[in-house]
Amino acid sequence: MDRPRILVAEDDVSLAALMALDLKRRGYEVVSAKNGREAAAKVSSQHYDAVVTDLRIGVPDGLEILRIAKQSQPETQVILITGHGSIDTAVAAMKDGAYDYMTKPVEPDELAIVLDKAIEHRRLLGEVRRLREVVKGKYSFDNIVYVSTQMANVLDLVQKVAVTDATVLVCGESGTGKELVARAIHEKSSRRNGAFVAINCGALPEGLLESELFGHVKGSFTGAERNKRGLFEEASGGTLFLDEISETTPALQVKLLRALQDGEVRRVGDNHPIKVSGRLVAATNKDLAKMVEEGKFRDDLYYRLKVFPITIPPLRERPEDILPLAEHFLRNARKKNGGRAQRFSLKAAEALKAYRWPGNVRELEHAMERALIMSSEAAVACEDLPPEILSPGPRPPAGHAGERLRDLEKRHIVETLRAAGFSLPDAAKKLGLTRPALAAKMKAHRIPARPL
Ligand SMILES: Nc1ncnc2c1ncn2[C@@H]1O[C@H](COP(=O)(O)OP(=O)(O)OP(=O)(O)O)[C@@H](O)[C@H]1O
Numbered sequence: 215m216d217r218p219r220i221l222v223a224e225d226d227v228s229l230a231a232l233m234a235l236d237l238k239r240r241g242y243e244v245v246s247a248k249n250g251r252e253a254a255a256k257v258s259s260q261h262y263d264a265v266v267t268d269l270r271i272g273v274p275d276g277l278e279i280l281r282i283a284k285q286s287q288p289e290t291q292v293i294l295i296t297g298h299g300s301i302d303t304a305v306a307a308m309k310d311g312a313y314d315y316m317t318k319p320v321e322p323d324e325l326a327i328v329l330d331k332a333i334e335h336r337r338l339l340g341e342v343r344r345l346r347e348v349v350k351g352k353y354s355f356d357n358i359v360y361v362s363t364q365m366a367n368v369l370d371l372v373q374k375v376a377v378t379d380a381t382v383l384v385c386g387e388s389g390t391g392k393e394l395v396a397r398a399i400h401e402k403s404s405r406r407n408g409a410f411v412a413i414n415c416g417a418l419p420e421g422l423l424e425s426e427l428f429g430h431v432k433g434s435f436t437g438a439e440r441n442k443r444g445l446f447e448e449a450s451g452g453t454l455f456l457d458e459i460s461e462t463t464p465a466l467q468v469k470l471l472r473a474l475q476d477g478e479v480r481r482v483g484d485n486h487p488i489k490v491s492g493r494l495v496a497a498t499n500k501d502l503a504k505m506v507e508e509g510k511f512r513d514d515l516y517y518r519l520k521v522f523p524i525t526i527p528p529l530r531e532r533p534e535d536i537l538p539l540a541e542h543f544l545r546n547a548r549k550k551n552g553g554r555a556q557r558f559s560l561k562a563a564e565a566l567k568a569y570r571w572p573g574n575v576r577e578l579e580h581a582m583e584r585a586l587i588m589s590s591e592a593a594v595a596c597e598d599l600p601p602e603i604l605s606p607g608p609r610p611p612a613g614h615a616g617e618r619l620r621d622l623e624k625r626h627i628v629e630t631l632r633a634a635g636f637s638l639p640d641a642a643k644k645l646g647l648t649r650p651a652l653a654a655k656m657k658a659h660r661i662p663a664r665p666l
């Protein structure tokens with residue numbers, strides 16, 4: 215360690231000079247302050263390992279200097295020197311976080327012993343803080359907000375799989391945080407310094423997707439004007455995130471499987487294998503097992519992917535996460551765009567909790583951005599929330615006594631639609647109706663095809 219840096223605040227000039235001389239001789243770096251004002255200015259602007267201050271040093275006094283020091287540099291240790299008769303104040307100072315106090319006249323040897331201990335204490339505090347930061351960096355997921363045990367379990371899995379090379383399949387409805395989890399796996403892995411490369415398999419036609427993933431050589435197809443590295447190569451040493459893996463064609467699935475098994479790829483138009491070493495994380499909001507059954511997804515790739523599955527539950531199954539997330543998004547939106555609202559009215563909070571969130575966390579994020587724009591008060595009110603959150607209003611408690619069959623049916627359809635993210639085919643399937651039959655019922659009930 216460097217020479218410890220000490221601030222000596224003492225208004226008795228000759229005593230101060232003696233102390234400084236003695237401490238310097240003992241190997242300390244000493245800075246002096248001859249009154250309270252000077253001491254306060256120095257502790258608040260510069261770093262010291264310890265401060266030795268006379269209790270009565272004018273305004274601000276020693277106690278105030280202690281407070282300033284603790285505020286600007288909490289790990290700095292403060293030793294108070296008191297005249298006789300001010301023991302009570304000294305005791306109060308200890309309560310305020312002083313390391314120790316000494317009564318005048320101060321023996322140089324004694325002061326040196328106390329200072330050495332104080333500086334060792336400070337060093338240990340710093341070490342504890344650094345260790346905490348290390349542990350925190352390892353085990354906390356800074357931008358992932360949750361209080362539910364379901365999400366705690368998900369993050370447990372993330373932690374466990376991150377340190378392995380295993381392929382991961384992240385499942386969950388749209389907007390539940392699949393990409394966030396994929397990124398967390400990357401960040402917690404030894405590959406964190408490599409690239410995180412994401413591609414949405416549903417966004418490109420087969421041919422393009424193939425050349426994106428595996429690369430191509432010049433002239434392999436019209437438009438291929440030069441050699442191109444594929445994303446598998448880009449992600450070598452990092453993580454390749456294949457979003458919406460269910461949208462790949464069987465032909466491409468075969469190629470993916472081969473790349474996974476052999477750890478090598480071939481560029482389109484080239485037979486020369488290239489070694490790749492990235493970890494693959496795939497995501498889907500579809501039921502892949504069912505797609506396999508129906509022959510829509512290759513079983514060999516499916517089994518290869520689901521070695522380590524992580525399923526993120528929909529937001530409605532972890533309602534305790536809704537308000538913490540809502541506050542998080544409100545705060546983020548405020549930082550980005552400004553605005554007033556910092557919290558929710560009681561009714562708005564109730565509505566947020568009661569809503570089913572078919573679009574999950576993403577829908578909540580957008581709702582909060584909108585609420586901040588709509589709200590002009592310190593608290594977001596019901597009127598500031600998107601209308602679909604409020605109608606048909608917070609669900610009544612269980613039991614529908616007195617509700618007419620017709621209303622019951624309407625409500626059931628609306629809720630199923632919401633749960634299906636307003637996908638008519640999905641909702642029809644869940645309701646056991648054909649699509650035209652569902653459409654007819656929606657028309658009869660005047661249910662809009664899309665949320666407002
Ligand atoms: N637990 C969480 N804490 C904080 N932000 C979250 C959380 N879960 C999701 N988000 C945020 O919600 C948004 C949607 O998450 P993400 O894109 O990861 O979902 P997804 O499952 O990939 O959605 P999609 O299926 O629509 O692609 C992102 O802005 C993400 O940062």
Ligand SMILES: [Mg+2]
Nearest residue numbers: 389392393457
């Ligand atoms: Mg996504």
